[in-house]
Amino acid sequence: QVTLVESGGGLVQAGGSLRLSCAASGIIFSPMTMAWYRQAPGKQRELVASITSTGIATYADSVKGRFTISRGNAGTTVYLQQNSLKPEDTAVYYCNANNRAFNSWGQGTQVTVSS
Secondary structure (H helix, E strand, C coil): EEEEEECCCCEHHHHHCCEEEEEEEECCCCCCCCEEEEECCCCCEEEEEEECCCCCCCCCCCCCCCCEEEEEECCEEEEEEECCCCCHHCEEEEEEEEEECCECCCCCCEEEEEC
């Protein structure tokens, strides 16, 4: 079982920046893809960004050019650098890690952007 623990959320003014972190622990035998999702009130959870074990990153159109996903050297930590934040980025952000053997979620961290 893989456990994910997120940190770094908070309240920020529009135009500001935050850096989210997610650390994975547990028994991980195979390479895994890590990702960030978000869910705003009354909306479905959506993919924000993902990064494969080889470092290939993909982004939702709404965050391209503003957010950057990266992984730590050990491959078990993922970060989301959020710049030029907008009120519409307000949501609970969830970390995800998956491969053929598991699909795990973190507990979520709240990001609130004030206008």
